[in-house]
Amino acid sequence: MTTASAARRTPLYELHKEAGGKIVDFHGWELPVQYSSIVKEHQAVRTACGIFDVSHMGQVTVSGPQALEFVQKINSNDAERLKPGDAMYSHMPNERGGIVDDIIVSRLAADRFFIVVNAATREKDFAWMTLQAKGLDVRLADRGDDYGMVALQGPRAAELMDVIAPGSAKLKRFGALELELFGEPSLITRTGYTGEDGCEFIVPTAVTPLVWQALMAKGSAFGLLPCGLGARDTLRLEAGYLLYGSDIDDEHSPFEAGYGWVVKLTKKDFIGKKWLEAQKDSGIRRRLTGIRMLEGGVPRAGMAVTLDGRRLGTLSSASFSPTFRIGIGMGYFDRTDLAAGTRVALDMHGRTVAAEVAALPFYRLPK
């Protein structure tokens, strides 16, 4: 049982206020939804670069002789393939085909891992991990209060990354680099939630404002804008990334979400493996499906989608797409055979509006 607490602030709260950030409550955190304009911030990340305060995210460190066994047990992807300095995206399945959380796992050494978890699930995740660590020679620590986190994203992110941390732009996609930033032990991962190149700076809370200020000071030459949660959501939606609590949860499986690639059924036993094997054999009955509007109007999460007057499901995530200048969304439909281009309809404030099934992701980084 958790008790309600006052809104939490990240180490960057004062800087957001000074910069004119419009502060909202996000799962109990006071964070900026935008600074200037969601559309402008979105475009900055697609064409130049932007920074995001993601200090609300949680961090869990795992170490000890059985660290690998533990990580393998709780996640569906294959951590054995990670060399020190490698990171991967994965899901933590429960025992009945649902997802406890989606995570980024970095292997820092043979017996040392660093896991980034979602803010809203931080306490639940750590309790779950602690339970699963019983009987294993492994040490877990919830480091969420010790670290701030800044995401630098966009086609020009690598250039700026190299200014802030010289040499770091050599880091490959899904690489993890331990280094000192402003004299403090920090981590840079070549990861993000926007569909663009970029990295995330994971730094002790005391120096998080220094990292943010350095990025702001050096960033104008690279077209950098500070970006809020609004742009973060439109960018990740275009890129087909999942939002935990909306698109996935304890009741939906990675296969249903279209993320079967994070489930490695060939690896040794892991939590949920039997259930996931059975679902793979029997097939899924609902699938997370993309839609694109064929006329004006902005789809929103919760809106019903119909095919020939029959309800298919509701949207789990939806918005206006600043890149495509049209509404996009996704939701679980109880038809898994719908081809891209299939005409569907949305009930929008009492109006019936035309849309079509669209392949996910909507946006892929140009090669």
Next chain:
Amino acid sequence: MTNADACRYTKSHEWAASAGDVVTVGVSDHAQKEITDVVFVDLPKVGRKVSKGEAVAVVESVKAAFDIYAPISGEIVAVNGELAKAPGLVNESPQDKGWFFRVKPANAGELGELMDAAAYDKFLKAGGH
């Protein structure tokens, strides 16, 4: 061209300006700043009879949808078709190119009951939302 000072205003942040026998309606500069990037506007049909305070249009930003209310009763005689192609006009030019619709008033006195520019300014300064 609509002169912001000559407009009348509602507490729900619509402006209304009279010219000849029609009243043009839009949202105030304060409202467009609160709404942020306008990406879609759903306008009423020409010929529709509306009552003062009735929700007659919807304006959508990336994050949310907002109802626009008729400041006076009457009949919709024109809508701003430009907003279909360029909804951003609401942000760029809220009291001119970003107008929403025109109403032929049912009651001549209704417009005068709305706030004038000075009263609206006072309303905003008092924290009116």
